[in-house]
Amino acid sequence: MTERNWAGTVTYRARALREPTSWDELADLVATEPRLRVLGSRHSFNELADTEGVLVSLAKLADEPATVAGSTVRVPAGIRYGDLVPALTEAGVALANLASLPHIAVAGAVATGTHGSGDAIGSLATQVSALDLLTPSGPVRLTRGDADFAGAVVALGALGVVTHVELDVEPHYEVSQTVFEGVTWDAALADLDALTGAGDSVSLFCSWDDPARVDQVWVKSRAGRPAPDLASFGGQPADGPRHPVTGMDPAPCTPQGGVPGPWYDRWPHFSLDHTPSVGEEIQSEYLLPRADAPAALEALQGLAELFSPLLHVGELRTVAPDDLWLSPAYGTPTIGLHFTWRAVPDSVGAVLPAIEAALPDTARPHWGKVSTLAPDAVRARFPRWHDFAALRARLDPERRFVNPHLARLGL
Numbered sequence: 001m002t003e004r005n006w007a008g009t010v011t012y013r014a015r016a017l018r019e020p021t022s023w024d025e026l027a028d029l030v031a032t033e034p035r036l037r038v039l040g041s042r043h044s045f046n047e048l049a050d051t052e053g054v055l056v057s058l059a060k061l062a063d064e065p066a067t068v069a070g071s072t073v074r075v076p077a078g079i080r081y082g083d084l085v086p087a088l089t090e091a092g093v094a095l096a097n098l099a100s101l102p103h104i105a106v107a108g109a110v111a112t113g114t115h116g117s118g119d120a121i122g123s124l125a126t127q128v129s130a131l132d133l134l135t136p137s138g139p140v141r142l143t144r145g146d147a148d149f150a151g152a153v154v155a156l157g158a159l160g161v162v163t164h165v166e167l168d169v170e171p172h173y174e175v176s177q178t179v180f181e182g183v184t185w186d187a188a189l190a191d192l193d194a195l196t197g198a199g200d201s202v203s204l205f206c207s208w209d210d211p212a213r214v215d216q217v218w219v220k221s222r223a224g225r226p227a228p229d230l231a232s233f234g235g236q237p238a239d240g241p242r243h244p245v246t247g248m249d250p251a252p253c254t255p256q257g258g259v260p261g262p263w264y265d266r267w268p269h270f271s272l273d274h275t276p277s278v279g280e281e282i283q284s285e286y287l288l289p290r291a292d293a294p295a296a297l298e299a300l301q302g303l304a305e306l307f308s309p310l311l312h313v314g315e316l317r318t319v320a321p322d323d324l325w326l327s328p329a330y331g332t333p334t335i336g337l338h339f340t341w342r343a344v345p346d347s348v349g350a351v352l353p354a355i356e357a358a359l360p361d362t363a364r365p366h367w368g369k370v371s372t373l374a375p376d377a378v379r380a381r382f383p384r385w386h387d388f389a390a391l392r393a394r395l396d397p398e399r400r401f402v403n404p405h406l407a408r409l410g411l
């Protein structure tokens with residue numbers, strides 16, 4: 001089998017890929033395969049999704065219609081966010097946020113704590129109000145408020161197959177986004193809270209080749225909010241559309257220039273019908289308490305000469321706290337420090353330990369991206385790790401959904 005992840009940087013070692021066409025066929029796989037993992041849209045950059053056994057894709061079960069009822073939409077787990085939009089639009093409803101791209105599967109994004117940006121906006125997992133799981137111990141339905149719910153949402157695919165997810169929805173709304181240039185780190189750090197609060201969702205893009213300069217600040221705001229003004233940070237609106245990687249063609253990006261449009265065409269940086277980001281890349285991200293942001297950014301500035309030659313671009317975003325056990329935003333207002341690396345795995349693997357050593361020891365790695373942090377350091381940074389391990393052992397006592405990546409982490 002020569003199946004790879006989206007970026008082509010991970011070749012799965014699984015002995016087979018199965019794509020069931022009925023829920024019964026899926027249940028049969030869960031009942032009989034000694035080792036299996038579910039594959040989403042393959043956008044993770046590490047071996048999290050892999051298995052020595054059978055990989056199961058839900059892609060052929062993803063065209064079941066999404067059903068909107070009140071303030072909830074029920075969706076098949078393998079559907080991509082972008083493919084959910086027509087049903088939501090027809091029902092006149094919207095999600096509270098999206099990640100940088102609409103190409104990812106709902107269950108895959110939720111399983112890793114994938115997030116967009118926003119001081120008051122939680123990760124995509126916080127939109128989940130209920131989920132249906134097919135575990136080796138049988139089917140389980142969990143609803144927000146149930147004892148195991150907070151452990152089962154960001155679950156790394158370790159509890160079984162998520163077959164359906166229910167997400168909070170709200171009435172349709174519009175968003176506008178403006179890209180600013182000219183902001184310096186000195187101005188940004190002098191009042192980072194004011195900068196990340198300049199819109200509902202703010203991203204700072206930085207290539208770190210000039211440690212004094214933030215390349216671009218993307219500000220996205222819901223309709224009705226005053227237009228952002230970054231003049232006090234030295235920021236001026238860009239004179240045309242921009243790609244986050246300076247100099248790249250902006251055609252794949254969602255509309256900018258402060259023009260209002262539907263939520264799904266502004267929250268993500270990239271449009272569904274284009275290749276997002278760069279394509280040939282590796283990603284890493286560390287999420288840490290906002291209070292630790294100044295120390296973390298100072299540490300990165302000190303290492304910028306070492307890592308900036310390997311970088312396409314870096315991105316800083318904020319995430320609201322939540323109570324999901326394995327969420328990188330668990331319990332604290334969070335800042336994500338993201339790196340889009342060139343596709344040079346050996347060189348990236350060589351600089352990550354220096355970055356990880358320099359960051360505060362509160363920095364939690366993104367579950368779907370590349371990190372070299374030691375397993376005991378990872379476990380120590382997720383205070384509910386042991387509760388999650390106990391939940392996993394209860395639902396999957398034979399460790400059928402545990403793969404080498406999770407075993408290395410101690411599950």
Ligand SMILES: Cc1cc2nc3c(=O)[nH]c(=O)nc-3n(C[C@H](O)[C@H](O)[C@H](O)COP(=O)(O)OP(=O)(O)OC[C@H]3O[C@@H](n4cnc5c(N)ncnc54)[C@H](O)[C@@H]3O)c2cc1C
Nearest residue numbers: 040041042043044100105107108109111114115157162368
């Ligand atoms: C170009 C690009 C941009 C990105 N932008 C962002 C971003 O803005 N913010 C961010 O936080 N991350 C971002 N990511 C990372 C990405 O969102 C995560 O890696 C996410 O997990 C991808 O979802 P997926 O469906 O592709 O998951 P996969 O990589 O296929 O799988 C991830 C995990 O989910 C599990 N899983 C998938 N489906 C199920 C299921 N039905 N039941 C149980 N477990 C399941 C898998 O077993 C695996 O453990 C980006 C990645 C790329 C390539």
